[in-house]
Amino acid sequence: MGILDLLFPKKCVACKKFGAYICDKCFSYLSFDIKSLCLVCNRPSVNGLTHPGCSGKYTVDGCFSALPYNKTAKKLIFSFKYKPYLTDLSKVLSDLFYEGLIQNEGFNRELQNSNSWFFVPIPLYSSKLKKRGYNQAEILAKELGKRLNLETQNLLKRVKNTKTQVGLKVEERKTNIKGAFSIIHNSKFIIQNVMLVDDVVTTGSTLLECANVLKRNGAKRVIGLTLARD
Ligand SMILES: [Zn+2]
């Protein structure tokens, strides 16, 4: 046991039992049983791809998530956003993220269809990033990248300090997030196929908006990847 374990003894983030950041019992409440939905119409779709009829020139092509956003997943992700838990939880959560994704046939097919994928994390607004000290989506993207041997690029920036999407209706979310992102130009870099990485997807308005920006800037295929699906 290290000195840090004595100062900050490990506790389960869900039930507070001492010993590990997630105890065996709470771990068993997590599931990989995710509903595959089209991000545009929120109706079931094969493997989480956007329906051909819902798709347009600048629409996200699909979205894959690892875990349903249940009570335990919620607690894990909430704790991940606060520093003392960061290092240990990033490993636990990235393993879950990876395991959930590789079980998805659609995700594997996307990986095999192209060798030019890279990960782009959904950015935080500058003041929020400063306050938190890190972007949780970027950490997840980089950890996934290590496991899948893919590069992470910060290609988007948040140009509008939007109010939280929590509690907003679908249409309000779309309006709130519109124009919130722009591309970070890098002349040496040609955008091709992007997997957008975020911690949670709810209505998909953030992923749709980011995919729109990326496709307007030359991206061919854009897929959303989230640790949890609400
Ligand atoms: Zn527990």
Ligand SMILES: [Zn+2]
């Ligand atoms: Zn649809």
